[in-house]
Amino acid sequence: MPIDTRFDPSGSLVERLDLPPLGTGPLDGLTFTVKDNIDLAGYRTSYGSPAWRDTHPAPVHNALCVDQLLAAGGRCVGKAVADEFTYSLDGENPFFGTPRNARAPERVPGGSSSGSAASVANGLADFSIGTDSGGSIRVPASLCGVWGMRPSLHRISEAGVLPFMPGVSTVGILSAQRGFLDAAARVLLRSGEKPVASPKRLLLLSDMLEVADAAVADQVHAALEQISRHCGLVAEPVRFSQLIGEDLPLSYCNFEALRDLQTAEFQSTLGNWIETANPELGYVFSMAYGNVRQFDRIARLDSLTRCERLFEKINAGLPEGTVVCFPTTPVIAPLKGSLNNLDAVLDFYDRTMIATAFSGVGRLPEISAPLLTVEGCPVGLSFAAAHYQDEFLLSAVGEMLAA
Template sequence: MAADSAVWREHGTPLVAGSDSGPLHGVRLAVKDVHAVEGHRLGAGNPEWLAEAQPQKAHSWAVRALLDAGADVTGIARSDEFAYSLDGTNAHYGTPPNPAAPGRVPGGSSSGPASAVALGEADAGLGSDTAGSIRVPSSYCGLYGLRPTHGLVPVTGMLPLAPSFDTVAWLARDAVTLARVGEVLLPAAPAEQQRPFHTALVAADLVALAEPEVRDAFGQAAAGLAERLDLRIEEVPTLGGDPAARAEAFASAQGAEVWECDGDWVSAHPGTLGPGVERRFARAASVTQEERAAAEDVVHRTARDLRAALPEDTVLLLPATCGPAPLTDEGPEHKDAGRQATFRLTCLASGAGLPCLVLPRMVVDGLPVGLAVIAGPGTDHALLELAVLSGA
């Protein structure tokens, strides 16, 4: 059967074979179309960009590491345009299916890898996460996902979006595979960062950003996770600051960097972007230097406050998204409102450069919603161990 072109840009059996041995031998990998794959073009989810692209001369750092560990690259999977979207739709190539929520979007911008993994066509998906691009599709598709500590995994050979917030990221159907990929991509953790977590913070103002049914499911999921892992839940009204103001500042700081990375190309290719991505680029182009400086000040202040609230034995629990995946044909007004609410949740870890794990532990009206776990910097291995124990 031919590969679904809404999921895969290129597909093979495999497309690139990994080493004959290694800890990931036999793992099938879907690579988001923002990572360089030697001998193949990088398409960034846009046909005009793809048409101008030349074959890559080397693999991205993450692709090379996973191939050396024995994983096979099954194919290059679709990305939302320039990875600048959380929806999982693409005006040029279509919407990858979401088998966990038929008729609904898979989430973006790592939409292709998420769809491939959820469909069983890959075991793990290598993507990126700047403002939620691995966490949102993990939530919508009922998958495990990890955005690592910023800067911990080299982004060499990965298309930049906003370098201050860009991370290599990955997802899988099960926690063990997620952790196996992490053992390859993450540096070894110092002994002091391998201690278990004891406290789980729950901030009421963050939970309130989710839809009512998600709030109800979250309370049960958080309590169940705490009981399973012997965590003490500490409920607080807020971590400080206004979620809407935080998100607005992050969007401005991110947008300024997005325009630095891609603005020249976008300006030279008018009319080549889908409507949602085009609006975001227009917003990015409008950020002034004064607005950027003020926004970055808010982002940095929020990061300091969040890091201070998360000592090494503490995690923050929150809904990964405000609700289940929207319908593919959802009206733009309703979809934008959901995206904004979800962005207020995802921008926290992004702005602070903190690792964030998504666990598929909630079901709302028969649809998956992820439980997000944010921890202090460099606790990535401990988060992966938490993921494995949560499903043991």
């Protein structure tokens, strides 16, 4: 049943709910929220857009990932705000508002899983599920100072998750505590009792430090020194070109591969509906959608081949037992309303997506850990492993960061 959202001063939720568990298991006693592009039976899914919500019926079934969590003992307490059509990394929705960044209230929470990150950061739930294609879990996790995991592509069922960019998008988890993230991830991944090895090698993607603000890079080095003292693993700097064995910059993952795939898929999944339904659009989204509308997918079809080649090369450079780390975002959260000119938008998006596109094209599992603080604001430190090495990554991060 819906609960009055006036009891959510953080603005994290579209609706506050109370959906009881369907069984018992590892999530007994834990509460969670669901990003509003993931179906809950009987409740309209907005996709961050009132126009979409009002022209589509309420689903009959929950998304399968929601049923997994309920069956494992979790209790769903709300639908979380998402950026408009989930096509943003800043977390400012003109229709549903900007969820409160608990660690930096004057700054944006990051998106597009803005309400998911904010709901756990503000103590409304133990964990939340969202989606990530270009960083939509990892960016708000970093900017809000919570844990976030983007699993390997398609490890978690996307049945009942509104289509966005199927070649890139995945369901993932955010939480204020690593233990809750770990428990929810293992339920969704259907992990069972798979044995995993300890991490043998820790790589530092040094190109990302060159993209990041100097203060962020300094914090990365400090955090890695602590990890080394704790577990004995010393981070080895490696450039992207060394990792893949080809003289390409890290930015190639974004500008020459992932971004084109995202845009082409968005034309098919949402563009067709937008062009025919002519819905009301927010100003910022309408500007971004102008680029989608003008995109020449035929001229850029080679980018799909580039994505596949990068997937193979990145994973060949991450043998068993290897973890690679880098700052989740190169900057702290921008001030609310500051992304109002092209230069500011390009600086935030281009640098941030250089970081997030790496795991995107590699289809890697990535965990953003809330380990860094710059100017009083949180920044995540990300750890990634090879494709389908999700359980190894969960355990490796636990070993490296255990108190």
